[in-house]
Amino acid sequence: MSISQKEIQTLARLSRLEFSEEEQEKFIPDFEEIIAFADRINGEVVGDTSSIKEVAARTIAWEDLREDEVTDSLPNEKITSNVEAQDGYFPVRRVVK
Amino acid sequence: MKSTILHLSKMLQSGEITSVQLTEQYISAIEKENPAINAYVNYTFDQARANAIEADKLIKEGRATALTGIPFTLKDNIATDGMLTTCCSKILQGFKPYYDATVWSKLKAQGAVLLGKTNMDEFAMGSTSETSVYGAPLNPIDKTRVTGGSSGGVAAAVCANLAAYGLGSDTGGSIRQPASFCGIVGFKPSYGAVSRYGLIAYGSSLDQIGPMTRSVTDAAIIFDAIKGEDKKDGTSVATPSGETKLIGDVKGLKIGVVEELTDGVNPEILQAVNGVIEAYQKAGAQVVKLSVPALKLALPVYYIIACAEASSNLGRYDGIRYGYRASNYSGLDDMVTKTRSEGFGKEVKKRIMLGTYVLSSGYFDAYYKKACVLRGEVEKQIKECFEKCDFIFAPTVPQTAFPLGYSGGNATETYLSDVCTVPVNIAGLPAISIPCGKDKNGLPIGLQIIGRKYDDERVLNAAYFAEKYGVCEDIQFDGGVKL
Incomplete structure (x- = not known):
């Protein structure tokens, strides 16, 4: 299975990652190897899988869900304690002019 | 002093030593020895000293349990309120959670003493702990070798007696494999038996927290302390409450030996495993030879x-609310992309990319969906296998501890070492690794005992037989009488 540079770039964009040209060159053979590893399952499941709806192997049954109880949420000052918060907000650089 | 929880507990409760004294002994040992093995990545000595004072009060008031006052460690992916929790990743540098993981709350309530957070593969992705941003921990038995992973720091700390026990997490073998490499006991409970609240997610349908200890008795003590349903984890389940009763009678038990888990295993390891099985047979257990063909596909x-779930779980690291943030960027999207690209290591990026690939349009049916179908098949075949036996005995790892840097050459080479451990996570089963001998280089070998789902107590009992009767002489036996 060969992976083109363009495919890597698309996946990187979807993953919110970026790789330099040099990194990409190193990454492609590694990635091809891991895809080949994953590919071992192909050929084992015969036929069309489109009829399979339940793909979540671990689902929680509806009746297992707890009651929706209102409880105190964590205080703002705790939640923002990992950044230099401004008026209780997470600061980012201005995005709207 | 290389002591089990049980032994230390007796000393504490008889007044032979106080928790404050014991804690200071561990702290001095860590300060002296940790630099050489890199097991701890962050010390929490102030917390430990405060915990020890509380523990001594509990003991004095007669409210102590078996783990009150005993110093321990947590893997660096278990949240501790106000104390660094970084998953050994640059992207979580400086991160102090604002809540406690349920397991830590439960242990703290019983007077446990937290010495620090231990080393691991970045985001638990690896089998050697070498992808840690802090550098690899070294195997205390042979410092030129890895501890295994991803809970390598816990294994090294317990092995070197820099903690009486620790909690690790196991997504595909990350408790059992390092326990095997470092010659300690590692127990992965059934999926849902222990709350995952506060465990930083890797593969949510596979992750499970469990104890890493010096004996099976200790593993049972800690399992009892952390198990149970938790409102904050919808996948947690109620397990039989009360204390696990360790008897260690194996008469009439059926031990399954599965072809797919022994093929290609190093002969020295097979010999050690078979030696233990023979001891069980002599005590009245029967051996059944079985085949589970679907296990051949368990690894892919x-x-x-795991990677599909990781690519989704790791989407939250954007540099906005905590952890690392890139300093040079042109807009919000660029900030997120640069933060992630600079903050995640190579292996983590690779797994996010693979996860994105198998979930992306055009590949979802060919990979993710088929993997879920095959997961069901693996579960089904294992279930059928348990109609013919009570436990599966297998090597924990087909090898002993690798030399450092061994994984450098081939991207998927180390993945293969997980062949005996991943089926357990795929099917959500309980399994324990116990030390069962050494290879010609003196490196520990691990035996894995796998049970039916929610048969946690029975798995502990099956392993306890080896402890009680000295079948595995590397497990410490302290009389087996619980306080």
Whole structure:
């Protein structure tokens, strides 16, 4: 299975990652190897899988869900304690002019 | 002093030593020895000293349990309120959670003493702990070798007696494999038996917290302390409450030996495992030879599912609310992309990319969906296998501890070492690794005992037989009488 540079770039964009040209060159053979590893399952499941709806192997049954109880949420000052918060907000650089 | 929880507990409760004194002994040992093995990545000595004072009060008031006052460690992916929790990743540098993981709350309530957070593969992705941003921990038995992973720091700390026990997490073998490499006991409970609240997620349908200890008795003590349903984890389940009763009678038990888990295993390891099985047979257990063909596909199925879940779980690291943030960027999207690209290591990026690939349009049916179908098949065949036996005995790892840097050459080479451990996570089963001998280089070998789902107590009992009767002489036996 060969992976083109363009495919890597698309996946990187979807993953919110970026790789330099040099990194990409190193990454492609590694990635091809891991895809080949994953590919071992192909050929084992015969036929069309489109009829399979339940793909979540671990689902929680509806009746297992707890009651929706209102409880105190964590205080703002705790939640923002990992950044230099401004008026209780997470600061980012201005995005709207 | 290399002591089990049980032994230390007796000393504490008889007044032979106080928790404050014991804690200071561990702290001095860590300060002296940790630099040489890199097991701890962050010390929490102030917390430990405060915990020890509380513990001594509990003991004085007669309210102590078996783990009150005993110093321990947590893997660096278990949240501790106000104390660094970084998953050994640059992207979580400086991160102090604002809540406690349920397991830590439960232990703290019983007077446990937290010495620090221990080393691991970045985001638990690895089998050697070498992808840690803090550098690899070294195996205390042979410092030129890895501890295994991803809970390598816990294994090294317990092995070197820099903690009486620790909690690790196991997504595809990350408790059992390092326990095997470092010659300690590692127990992965059934999926849902222990709350995952506060465990930083890797593969949510596979992750499970469990104890890493010096004896099976200790593993049972800690399992009892952390198990149970938790409102904050919808996948947690109520397990039989009360204390696990360790008897260690194996008469009439059926031990399954599965072809797919022994093929290609190093002969020295097989010999050690078979030696233990023979001892069980002599005590009245029967051996059944079985085949579970679907296990041949367990590894790729595991990597597809784990990476798919990881790519989603790790989407939250954007540099906005905590952890690392890139300093040079042009807009909000660029900030997120640069933060992630600079903050995640190579292996983590690779797994996010693989997860994105198998979930992306055009590949979802060919990979993710098929992996889920095969996961069901693996579960079904294992279930059928348990109609013919009570436990499966297998090596924990087909090898002993690798030399450092061994994984450098081939991207998927180390994935293969997980062949005996991943089926357990795929099917959500309980399994324990116990030390069962050494290879010609003196490196520990691990035996894995796998049970039916929610048969946690029975798995502990099956392993306890080896402890009680000295079948595995590397497990410490302290009389086996619980306080």
